[in-house]
Structure formats: structure tokens, C-alpha cells
Amino acid sequence: MSLSAQIRNIIKRLPNGKTFGYDDLRIPKERYTSAAKALERLQKEHLIKKVSKGVFYKPEKTVFGELEPDYNELLRPYLFENGKRVAYETGITLYNRLGLTTQMAFRTKIASRSKRINIDRKALKADAVKSYAEVSDSNYAILGLLDAFKDIKRIPDSSVSQTIWRLSIVLKELTPNQIESLIRYALLYPSRVRALVGAVLQNNRYQGKGLEKLKDSLNPLTIIKLDLEQSELPTKNNWYIE
Known part of the structure; x- marks a missing residue:
């Protein structure tokens, strides 16, 4: 043929x-x-x-x-290379899907470790950001959640406490393996992410050994200021969060 x-x-x-x-x-x-x-x-x-x-x-x-193809189909070719996922959508577009904000983004963000992906095609517009780990089909959703913790003070139309409340619900729906993955990749993120993930998991009554790794990765002298009330995150003091 x-x-x-x-x-x-x-x-x-x-x-x-x-x-x-x-x-x-x-x-x-x-x-x-x-x-x-x-x-x-x-x-x-x-x-x-x-x-x-x-x-x-x-x-x-x-x-x-x-x-024309729908939005996800137009975006798909940019997220894969040789049949393997190398990038994922993050930023406000993702946070809207997670229920963290009602706002929509004119431009989305594409996170990748190995390449910079900028798009400017009709309705499809995206800016490149660097991911904290190599992206794969098995970890991109977890990396997106960690991005939300990282950007917690910059998510529009949502307060820090509202975002924590919503992320707490999302984390409760994760499987034990997904939580282990969350902790493993959180260790690659800034201290505020590690602290928040630990505090939320502890508040959700998670008791896995991974909490010790997150806690040990933090500097007790570094205080993470988020203006949270004790009632909004009861475990915050255990993780140097104010």
C-alpha cells in the first residue's frame, strides 16, 4: 500500500x-x-x-x-510530543475547572519542564511557564493541584480561606497513591506549598509518613504569612503558617 x-x-x-x-x-x-x-x-x-x-x-x-475542533482538541497537540505528554494547562483556566474561581482567562498557561510553549492562534492563546517536574500522564493533575497551592494568593475572585476550603475537598477525593504522589512532588515546590499541603492533609486527618517529610523540609524560622484565622485552618500553627 x-x-x-x-x-x-x-x-x-x-x-x-x-x-x-x-x-x-x-x-x-x-x-x-x-x-x-x-x-x-x-x-x-x-x-x-x-x-x-x-x-x-x-x-x-x-x-x-x-x-472547528473544540478547545481541548485544539490544545492537545501542544501538550504531547511523540505520543507522550510533556505539558499541561495551568493558571486561571485550570483553577476555574477546579472550582477555585469563577473567572475565565483570556490567555491560559502551559507548563512544561522541557520546552517553552507559547500559542497565539485565534481563540487559543497561551503563555509558557516552567513546571517543577517532568510532566507525564500520571502526574500532570497532581502538578496542577500543587500550582493552585503555589498561586493561592493570586487566584482571582477567591480568598485564601475559600481556596483552602475547596482544595481540602479535592484532596479528600484523592486515593492513597495520589496523596503519596502529591507529597512527593510537593517537596519540589516552594516552602509555602509544602506547608499548606501538610496543613491541609493533617486537617483532613491524613496520618501517612509523608507528613514527616514535608514537616522536616520546612525551616521553623520561616513563617508563611497568609492572614488565616485558626478556624479557617486549625492545623496552621503546626506548619509555621500565620
Whole structure:
């Protein structure tokens, strides 16, 4: 089967509105030039459309015209490299989904350890930030939670106490393995994150050994000032939080 026929068959099986690139088409790098010509022909036939360099989609046709992929599909190609996740969405967009703020962001933030991802394409706009750890499918959600602890004083339309209340609920829903992962990655974050994670977990009556690691990582002489009342986080004094 020719490369052109192979690409056409794979695309035929893809759902409308799903973005795809050369990796999804299982094309070896040495054949990218030939593949580009085949994809160009498919564009001229209006079977696919180009999103950005190396990223395409099958348009969904309705009585109102052709639909573009939804936001998540447009973002997906930027979060993966060679089929592996290398980045995740963070900032206000993520905090809105977590229920920490009602505000929406005009620009989102993309966190990655290995690359800087800036996007400026129609409704999809993003600024690059550096993640505190290598990003994978197994840890990106945990890293997003830790980002919320880090930005706790900068989350719009929410007070520190409101954010802690909401994050406490989220942490109660984590599995024991997820909590262990949370603690492990928290150790890579600034002291205020380590302290807050420890205080919230302790307030949630978590008694795992990981709490000792978080506590030992803190300097007792460094006070974290968040203007919290004792009633808002009863364990705060144990973690040098005011």
C-alpha cells in the first residue's frame, strides 16, 4: 500500500473534529516530505484542514457549516510530543475547572519542564511557564493541584480561606497513591506549598509518613504569612503558617 493510501485510510477512521499529526498517522520521520505532499492533496480535496504546522483535523459538516475542533482538541497537540505528554494547562483556566474561581482567562498557561510553549492562534492563546517536574500522564493533575497551592494568593475572585476550603475537598477525593504522589512532588515546590499541603492533609486527618517529610523540609524560622484565622485552618500553627 502506498503512503498516500495508508494516510487516507487512517484519516478515514478518525472521528470528525479530532486533531492529529504525523505521530498519529504513524509516519516515520524519513517519510515526512512525502507525507506532507499527501496531506496537502487531502486539504485540496477539503477532506482535512490545517490547524497549525503539522497539525490537522477532519472538519465536521453541519447545516450551519463546518465546525472547528473544540478547545481541548485544539490544545492537545501542544501538550504531547511523540505520543507522550510533556505539558499541561495551568493558571486561571485550570483553577476555574477546579472550582477555585469563577473567572475565565483570556490567555491560559502551559507548563512544561522541557520546552517553552507559547500559542497565539485565534481563540487559543497561551503563555509558557516552567513546571517543577517532568510532566507525564500520571502526574500532570497532581502538578496542577500543587500550582493552585503555589498561586493561592493570586487566584482571582477567591480568598485564601475559600481556596483552602475547596482544595481540602479535592484532596479528600484523592486515593492513597495520589496523596503519596502529591507529597512527593510537593517537596519540589516552594516552602509555602509544602506547608499548606501538610496543613491541609493533617486537617483532613491524613496520618501517612509523608507528613514527616514535608514537616522536616520546612525551616521553623520561616513563617508563611497568609492572614488565616485558626478556624479557617486549625492545623496552621503546626506548619509555621500565620
